[in-house]
Amino acid sequence: MKEAAGRAAVDALVKSGMKLGLGTGSTAIHAIRRVGELLAQGVLSNIKTFATSFQSEIECEKLGIPFFPLNSRELSGSLDLCIDGADEVDPQNRLIKGGGGALLIEKVAAYACAAFAITVDESKIVDTLGTGFPVPVEVIPEARLSAGKALEKLGALVTLREALRKAGPVITEHGNLILDIRFASPVDPVAMESEINRIPGVVENGFFTRIRPVVYIARSSGTVETRN
Numbered sequence: 001m002k003e004a005a006g007r008a009a010v011d012a013l014v015k016s017g018m019k020l021g022l023g024t025g026s027t028a029i030h031a032i033r034r035v036g037e038l039l040a041q042g043v044l045s046n047i048k049t050f051a052t053s054f055q056s057e058i059e060c061e062k063l064g065i066p067f068f069p070l071n072s073r074e075l076s077g078s079l080d081l082c083i084d085g086a087d088e089v090d091p092q093n094r095l096i097k098g099g100g101g102a103l104l105i106e107k108v109a110a111y112a113c114a115a116f117a118i119t120v121d122e123s124k125i126v127d128t129l130g131t132g133f134p135v136p137v138e139v140i141p142e143a144r145l146s147a148g149k150a151l152e153k154l155g156a157l158v159t160l161r162e163a164l165r166k167a168g169p170v171i172t173e174h175g176n177l178i179l180d181i182r183f184a185s186p187v188d189p190v191a192m193e194s195e196i197n198r199i200p201g202v203v204e205n206g207f208f209t210r211i212r213p214v215v216y217i218a219r220s221s222g223t224v225e226t227r228n
C-alpha cells in the first residue's frame with residue numbers, strides 16, 4: 001500500500017524541471033524510489049530535489065537523484081512540489097507528522113512549497129488528531145523539562161522519545177530532543193500548532209494545519225484514492 005501511494009503521487013504530479021521536496025519515512029521512500037526510476041528511464045529530467053532527512057538524502061545518493069540545500073542557488077528557498085508521508089490525516093487533510101523525527105525540516109519544506117502531496121495507507125486516516133498517534137514536539141535539550149511542564153499545562157501527556165540501539169534519547173538532525181505528546185480528548189489542531197510553538201525552547205511541532213495537501217490514500221483493495 002505504501003509503495004502504491006508513493007508511486008501514484010509521483011506519476012501524477014512530478015514533471016521534468018521541477019524543484020522537488022522529498023519527505024521521510026517508509027512511505028515517502030517509495031516516492032523517492034519512483035523518482036529515481038523515472039530519472040533512470042529518462043522519463044523525467046532536470047529534477048532538483050531537497051531531501052528532508054539523512055534517510056532521504058542517503059536514498060537520493062544511492063539512486064543518483066540530484067539533491068541540494070534549500071538555501072542553494074539551485075533551489076533558492078522554494079519548491080514547486082513536496083511529497084511526504086504522514087502519521088495521521090483528518091477529514092480536512094490536516095496532519096500529524098514526525099513519527100520519523102524529521103518534522104522540523106519536513107515542515108520547513110512543506111510550508112515553502114507551491115504544492116504539497118501526502119502519501120499514506122488507509123490506516124493513517126482518522127477522525128480527529130492528537131489522541132491516537134503522539135504529536136512530536138522538537139525542543140532544544142535545555143528545555144526538556146521546562147517545555148515538558150508547559151506541554152502538560154496544555155493538557156498533554158508527555159514522553160521523551162528514546163532511541164533504539166543507542167542508550168538515551170533520540171537526537172534529531174539539528175541536535176534537539178523530541179517530546180511525544182498525547183491528549184486525552186480531541187484538541188483544536190490549528191490552535192494547538194501555534195500554542196505549542198509559543199513555549200520557550202520549542203523548535204517545532206508535528207501538527208501540520210496551515211497548508212492543506214492533496215492526499216493519496218492507498219486502500220487494501222489495491223486502489224489509490226486522491227483526496228483534495
Ligand code: 5RP
Binds near residue numbers: 025087096100103106
Ligand atoms: C517522518 C514523518 C513520516 O512521513 C511519517 O512518520 C510517516 O512515516 P511512515 O510512512 O514510515 O509511516 O513525518 O518525520
